[in-house]
Amino acid sequence: QKEVEQNSGPLSVPEGAIASLNCTYSDRGSQSFFWYRQYSGKSPELIMFIYSNGDKEDGRFTAQLNKASQYVSLLIRDSQPSDSATYLCAVNGDNFNKFYFGSGTKLNVKP
Amino acid sequence: NAGVMQNPRHLVRRRGQEARLRCSPMKGHSHVYWYRQLPEEGLKFMVYLQKENIIDESGMPKERFSAEFPKEGPSILRIQQVVRGDSAAYFCASSPSIAGGLADEQFFGPGTRLTVL
Numbered sequence: 001q002k003e004v005e006q007n008s009g010p011l012s013v014p015e016g017a018i019a020s021l022n023c024t025y026s027d028r029g030s031q032s033f034f035w036y037r038q039y040s041g042k043s044p045e046l047i048m049f050i051y052s053n054g055d056k057e058d059g060r061f062t063a064q065l066n067k068a069s070q071y072v073s074l075l076i077r078d079s080q081p082s083d084s085a086t087y088l089c090a091v092n093g094d095n096f097n098k099f100y101f102g103s104g105t106k107l108n109v110k111p
Numbered sequence: 112n113a114g115v116m117q118n119p120r121h122l123v124r125r126r127g128q129e130a131r132l133r134c135s136p137m138k139g140h141s142h143v144y145w146y147r148q149l150p151e152e153g154l155k156f157m158v159y160l161q162k163e164n165i166i167d168e169s170g171m172p173k174e175r176f177s178a179e180f181p182k183e184g185p186s187i188l189r190i191q192q193v194v195r196g197d198s199a200a201y202f203c204a205s206s207p208s209i210a211g212g213l214a215d216e217q218f219f220g221p222g223t224r225l226t227v228l
Contacts, residue, residue, distance in 0.1 A: 032214035
C-alpha cells in the first residue's frame with residue numbers, strides 16, 4: 001500500500017515569514033514528486049516538481065527532496081495571505097504516471 | 112491555449128440514475144487521469160487512460176464505474192446507479208507524453224461536483 005503522509009495542519013504563519021510544508025512517502029521506488037496548491041472549492045494547481053535529491057528553487061518556492069529519508073518538503077518564503085490554501089504532495093507510483101496524493105496541509109498566512 | 116476542460120461543473124442526480132462526466136485534455140496532451148476527492152480529503156487516483164486504451168484502472172470501484180477515452184471526443188467517466196456515497200468532486204487531469212522514465216506534470220481541470228440526492 002503506497003502512502004503519502006502530510007500533517008493536516010492548519011499551519012499558521014505571519015505574513016512575510018517562511019512556511020515549511022513536509023511530506024513523507026512509503027515507496028522507495030518513487031522517482032517524481034510534485035507540489036500542488038488547492039484553494040477551497042477549486043482544482044489543484046501545480047506549483048513545482050522535483051526529481052533529484054537536493055533543492056530546487058522557483059521564485060518564492062523551494063522544493064527539497066531527500067530520497068534516503070523518503071522526505072520531500074516545500075518552503076514558501078515571504079509568505080503572503082494569498083498563499084493561504086491547502087498544499088498537496090503527490091508522488092508517483094509503480095505505474096509511473098499514477099500519482100498518490102497526501103491529504104494536504106492547510107496553510108493560513110495571517111496579515 | 113485552453114486548459115483541461117470538464118463538464119458539467121455541477122451535476123445533481125437521484126439515487127439509481129446515471130452520471131456522465133466529461134473531460135477534454137489540454138491541447139497536445141495524450142494522457143488523461145481521473146481522481147475523486149471527498150470533502151477535506153486528498154485526491155484518490157481512479158483511472159489512467161490514453162486514446163482508446165485504459166492503462167491503469169486500479170483505483171476504480173469494481174462495479175458501476177467505467178471510463179473511456181475514445182479516438183475522437185472527450186474522455187468519459189460513467190457512474191451507473193449512483194448512490195449517496197458517490198457524492199464527491201471528480202477531477203480530470205492531463206499530461207503530455209511520458210518523459211523518459213519520469214512522471215510528467217499533470218494539469219487539472221476545474222472538476223465536476225456530483226451530488227446524489
